[in-house]
Amino acid sequence: MAENDRIVLDYNNMLRPRLGGSHGVDPAALDGLAARFREVHADVERRRQAGELGFFALADGGDTVSSIEQFADGAGQAFSNIVILGIGGSALGTIAMRTALLDPYWNELDDDGREFFPRLYVLDNVDPATIKPFLDRLDLRKTLFNVVSKSGGTAETMSQYLIVRDRLMAELGDGYRRHLLFTTDPEKGVLRQISRDEEIPALPIPPNVGGRFSVLSAVGLLPAAMVGIDVAALIAGAREMVERCATDDLRKNPAAVYGALQYLADTEAMANVHVMMPYSDRLRDVADWFRQLWAESLGKQKARDGHDVFVGPTPVKALGATDQHSQVQEYVEGPFDKTITFLSVRDGGEDVAIPSAYAEHGELSYLGGHTLGELLRTEMQATEAALAKRGRMNMTIELPRVDARSLGGLFMLLQIATVYAGGLYGIDPMDQPGVELGKQLTYGIIGRQGFEEARQEWDAREPKREDWTLR
Secondary structure (H helix, E strand, O other): OOHHHOOEEEOHHHEHHHHOOOOOEOHHHHHHOHHHHHHHHHHHHHHHHOOOOHHHHHHHOOHHHHHHHHHHHOHHHHOOEEEEEOOHHHOHHHHHHHHHHOOOOHHHOOOOOOOOOOEEEEEOOOOHHHHHHHHHHOOHHHEEEEEEOOOOOOHHHHHHHHHHHHHHHHHHHHHHHHHEEEEEOOOOOHHHHHHHHHOOOEEEOOOOOOHHHOOOOHHHHHHHHHOOOOHHHHHHHHHHHHHHOOOOOHHHOHHHHHHHHHHHHHHOOOOOEEEEEEOOHHHHHHHHHHHHHHHHHHOEEEOOOOOEEEEOOEEEEOOOOHHHHOOHHHHHHOOOOEEEEEEEEEEOOOOOEOOOOOOOOHHHHOOOOOEHHHHHHHHHHHHHHHHHHOOOEEEEEEEEEOOHHHHHHHHHHHHHHHHHHHHHHOOOOOOOHHHHHHHHHHHHHHHOOOHHHHHHHHHHHOOOOOOOOOO
């Protein structure tokens, strides 16, 4: 890969020498992690070889990509709309790709403007105020619904599915099956069983790939292929990043540097709030995807050896330049408890010139002759400098451009960094016991099975107290 096509990580502003010596990560502390990182890297490689970290293998592409492309080029072209029913990792990656790689007004374009690819919608919540009006205006006869749930038992997604299925059957009768596609576990779960029983096509999510690591599986690749995104380029970018991160030399491994700096900022510099701030509207939803990845992977009560640790940085989303006017005041002058990761783009594509006018008004005359892209990049550089001047840790991940190859590389960089950070914290970044507890309680309350047992457990654990609800 040419040097100017690589993703660049600039972490100078995370280190004490750049921040004046009082704040930030001591470079010696980063170098002091070198030996420990070699152990973490070896453990990650061991788990990878044992099949525990299946997201690495997604960078190999393989038969799944061929099946997805075949479906998208064949049966998929019969639809004007594709609707993803999913939540969390079953939706956020697709949303990030849609925002990054499609025209920002894709769903408003006519067929010619979309080159006859379908519109792409993602229903990632169950608020009836959104679901009902959306379904009421949708032409079901021109729509494919992709139901995404690895377990097949996700309450939100399956509720959406039952509603959609009922509407399809009412309007299309036995033809409802042609408007459904499942993405789920290859062997088990309710969706897989329904797929067999009702002869509904289904794509597999590898059993060793968790939802928040599934963006480069059929979960994200199927909708991407359906709307004409180059899935082969996504996979190629991910594969290139896996190769860059193959080294156990911390300073040469970009995912290791990112994970180690965030870990040291949290554990040694007391900065446990990790802000991701793209200076690109097209990358804004990558920050949403990252929030789930970082929070769900690293926020853990138990270490891998079973003792309580209660660790986990808090990820926050911001957007430049918008949040210079809403959040940056806090970042520059508030507590020293944050790191800021800027996402920037070296080649922003087609630009817009700012006209020269009002020469008599100095407050406006300086803008003429520049471009919006130039202004956005200058604003990012000014924010970086202001943060560094006040001793605030920040670093920049720069993409060569916003395209499928770069986005695949960025997804993989952040996923690998998450696993490395989990190793440094001593926790398992692949499980999610806190999320599972919430699912169990939802099932208990809705199904009235197990709720009374849960209530009794709470009552036994906590002293009786007044009802503190304000009505």
